[in-house]
Amino acid sequence: MGKYWQVIKNSWSESTAYRLNFILWRVRRVVNLLLVYFLWHAVTAGKNTLFGYNESQILTYVLLSNVVTSFILATKTLDIGDEINSGNLTNYLLKPINYFSLWWAKDAADKALNVFFSILEVVLLIFFLKPQFILQTNVLFLLFFTLSMGLGMILYFYLSVLLGFIGFYSPEVWAPRFVFFVISQFFIGSLFPLDILPKWLYLSLQALPFPYLLFFPLKIYLGQLNVQEISIGIAISLVWIIILKETAVRVWNKGLLDYSAQGR
Amino acid sequence: MKRFFLLWLKYTLNSFSSAIYSRFGAGLFLFAKLLRFLLFFLFLFILQKSTKALIDYTANQVIFFYLVFNLIDTLTQLLFREVYRFRQKVVRGDFDLDLVQPINPLFKALAGGADLLDLFMLIPSIFLLFYFGAQLTFASFSLFVFLLLFINGLVIATSFHILVLALGVLTTEVDHAIMIYRDLTNVGRVPIDIYQEPIRSFFTFVIPVGIMVTFPPKALFGLLSTPVVLISLLFGVLFFGGSLLLWRYSLTQYASASS
Numbered sequence: 001m002g003k004y005w006q007v008i009k010n011s012w013s014e015s016t017a018y019r020l021n022f023i024l025w026r027v028r029r030v031v032n033l034l035l036v037y038f039l040w041h042a043v044t045a046g047k048n049t050l051f052g053y054n055e056s057q058i059l060t061y062v063l064l065s066n067v068v069t070s071f072i073l074a075t076k077t078l079d080i081g082d083e084i085n086s087g088n089l090t091n092y093l094l095k096p097i098n099y100f101s102l103w104w105a106k107d108a109a110d111k112a113l114n115v116f117f118s119i120l121e122v123v124l125l126i127f128f129l130k131p132q133f134i135l136q137t138n139v140l141f142l143l144f145f146t147l148s149m150g151l152g153m154i155l156y157f158y159l160s161v162l163l164g165f166i167g168f169y170s171p172e173v174w175a176p177r178f179v180f181f182v183i184s185q186f187f188i189g190s191l192f193p194l195d196i197l198p199k200w201l202y203l204s205l206q207a208l209p210f211p212y213l214l215f216f217p218l219k220i221y222l223g224q225l226n227v228q229e230i231s232i233g234i235a236i237s238l239v240w241i242i243i244l245k246e247t248a249v250r251v252w253n254k255g256l257l258d259y260s261a262q263g264r
Numbered sequence: 265m266k267r268f269f270l271l272w273l274k275y276t277l278n279s280f281s282s283a284i285y286s287r288f289g290a291g292l293f294l295f296a297k298l299l300r301f302l303l304f305f306l307f308l309f310i311l312q313k314s315t316k317a318l319i320d321y322t323a324n325q326v327i328f329f330y331l332v333f334n335l336i337d338t339l340t341q342l343l344f345r346e347v348y349r350f351r352q353k354v355v356r357g358d359f360d361l362d363l364v365q366p367i368n369p370l371f372k373a374l375a376g377g378a379d380l381l382d383l384f385m386l387i388p389s390i391f392l393l394f395y396f397g398a399q400l401t402f403a404s405f406s407l408f409v410f411l412l413l414f415i416n417g418l419v420i421a422t423s424f425h426i427l428v429l430a431l432g433v434l435t436t437e438v439d440h441a442i443m444i445y446r447d448l449t450n451v452g453r454v455p456i457d458i459y460q461e462p463i464r465s466f467f468t469f470v471i472p473v474g475i476m477v478t479f480p481p482k483a484l485f486g487l488l489s490t491p492v493v494l495i496s497l498l499f500g501v502l503f504f505g506g507s508l509l510l511w512r513y514s515l516t517q518y519a520s521a522s523s
Contacts, residue, residue: 021440024440024444025440027444028440028443028444028447031447031448031450031451032447032450034451034459034463035450035451035453035454038458038459038460038463039454039458041458041460042454042458043311043315047315050314050315051314129460170288171286172286172288172289172292174289175286175288175289175290175292175293175296176292178292178293178296179292179295179296179299181296182296182297182299182300182303183296183299185300186303186304186307191304191307192307192310196310196314197310198310
């Protein structure tokens with residue numbers, strides 16, 4: 001456990017060594033958040049409800065998405081593909097560490113920093129923009145919200161790791177990730193709540209992992225799902241986690257057999 | 265001028281050969297870009313069906329704003345793709361090799377690797393622009409002002425890219441200056457008028473995204489007064505001049521530290 005704690009500390013040192021980079025990354029996040037916030041602010045202004053959301057619900061959804069994405073989507077695993085292609089993976093194979101645990105530790109450091117700043121940003125935005133932010137007080141919803149965030153985090157970790165493992169079989173690691181990024185940008189619900197989509201598309205998406213990375217936790221927070229719907233969502237998340245984890249472990253074991261440390 | 269064009273053609277063909285070396289990767293990138301364009305378009309379309317108007321604009325006008333933004337964005341990506349690779353050149357010291365060649369270093373840093381794959385993106389973009397443009401009513405003089413401000417928008421976008429290049433020379437700490445530019449300009453995917461003050465003024469006069477992408481359609485709809493059009497054009501010229509001055513200054517500070 002001590003060595004992974006050291007990894008976390010090293011990751012923090014790395015991030016604080018390139019402070020301007022990190023700050024500018026957060027600026028990018030805030031600019032994107034403002035785009036979505038003001039778009040929805042303009043669309044819902046003067047209307048009682050739109051797509052089943054009132055103004056305070058939709059603005060809470062948008063603002064809270066900044067924190068939830070920082071928790072679920074902040075990851076360092078983007079580098080895995082390049083490490084395999086450059087042969088740097090060898091460095092880890094020679095050390096007494098578990099490769100998956102190593103990335104969990106790096107991710108933990110990254111998520112902690114991002115969540116801290118995202119909460120700060122949201123508090124500042126609430127202070128300056130003064131939206132009617134909904135504070136959920138129902139303990140059951142808060143518990144399910146926390147659980148769904150945890151599941152979303154695990155789900156995204158294995159998705160991202162699997163995309164990195166493409167490096168075992170192809171030097172082209174960024175193009176598939178870019179496709180994934182574009183698809184997930186829309187279908188996790190970061191630009192709009194997914195239930196504004198045509199019903200057939202919305203229902204089809206429920207079977208995929210994307211909604212459980214953002215939309216599902218936020219719907220729980222807003223109290224718009226009943227216990228049965230939450231249970232189904234959690235069950236689907238768990239099934240995807242099992243599938244993706246098993247696939248990731250198998251691809252890793254198979255990939256190591258094919259790995260030739262090319263580039264070293 | 266002919267020499268620059270021939271050079272640009274040579275660079276572009278080289279860059280295209282390199283881009284299609286991995287056809288699989290190039291195809292995926294193209295697919296993703298097309299998908300992003302269509303999905304945001306779908307999103308606006310859904311909004312159109314459910315809301316009669318966004319602020320004071322009709323749904324068709326909002327879509328037209330997005331299409332103009334997309335056209336300027338795609339054109340600049342097509343022409344100035346080399347900017348995305350510039351910082352690495354500075355960090356590795358490869359920029360020295362450009363400086364010793366009898367070629368304007370700004371020209372090479374800016375246009376030395378056009379991305380012809382983006383040409384494919386222009387097809388749906390232009391088609392939809394004409395389709396939705398034909399459904400709008402406007403005076404022919406407004407069309408002229410639109411074209412003038414559209415060119416002005418391209419000049420401002422070029423200036424932004426020159427600023428990013430200058431920043432790349434002046435500091436090695438900013439990893440993704442070009443991506444910050446992309447995020448900042450993304451606020452122009454919808455009319456800049458939806459933002460509250462002082463954010464609206466910030467994105468009009470400090471980071472002139474509004475002048476770059478929102479003003480051309482506004483001129484077409486007859487919503488810009490003559491003084492505002494003239495000030496916008498002047499702003500474009502001054503912004504371009506300012507970016508060139510910063511580029512020249514940055515070259516005097518280049519220490520070739522990495523080579």
